[in-house]
Amino acid sequence: MALSDHLLPGEDIRFQSKSLVEYGGSRYQVIVTNKRIILYAQRGLVFKSDDVVTFKLEDVQGIKYKEQGIIGKKGIVEIHAKTKAILTGPVSEMKSLYQQLLGFL
Numbered sequence: 001m002a003l004s005d006h007l008l009p010g011e012d013i014r015f016q017s018k019s020l021v022e023y024g025g026s027r028y029q030v031i032v033t034n035k036r037i038i039l040y041a042q043r044g045l046v047f048k049s050d051d052v053v054t055f056k057l058e059d060v061q062g063i064k065y066k067e068q069g070i071i072g073k074k075g076i077v078e079i080h081a082k083t084k085a086i087l088t089g090p091v092s093e094m095k096s097l098y099q100q101l102l103g104f105l
Contacts, residue, residue, distance in 0.1 A: 021089035
């Protein structure tokens with residue numbers, strides 16, 4: 001199944017990460033649409049299956065950005081919705097994600 005199979009009618013992609021970010025011990029591609037934040041990954045070598053996590057933009061109450069580390073610096077974005085999601089990844093990618101999310105709040 002492709003990412004487009006998980007989009008809702010009228011849902012447009014506004015941002016798509018170039019590299020994978022970590023969430024809950026797994027790595028995902030981040031997609032921000034006009035309606036949701038989607039974490040998407042295809043798992044499996046022979047038998048492919050989709051791993052999808054979504055957050056409605058209307059449920060997002062706030063976001064936080066911080067950097068951690070000295071040499072191997074990583075960016076951290078916390079999304080505060082009905083639950084708290086912590087995404088970590090390369091600083092440039094996480095800053096870009098943070099700036100995109102600010103535009104929706």
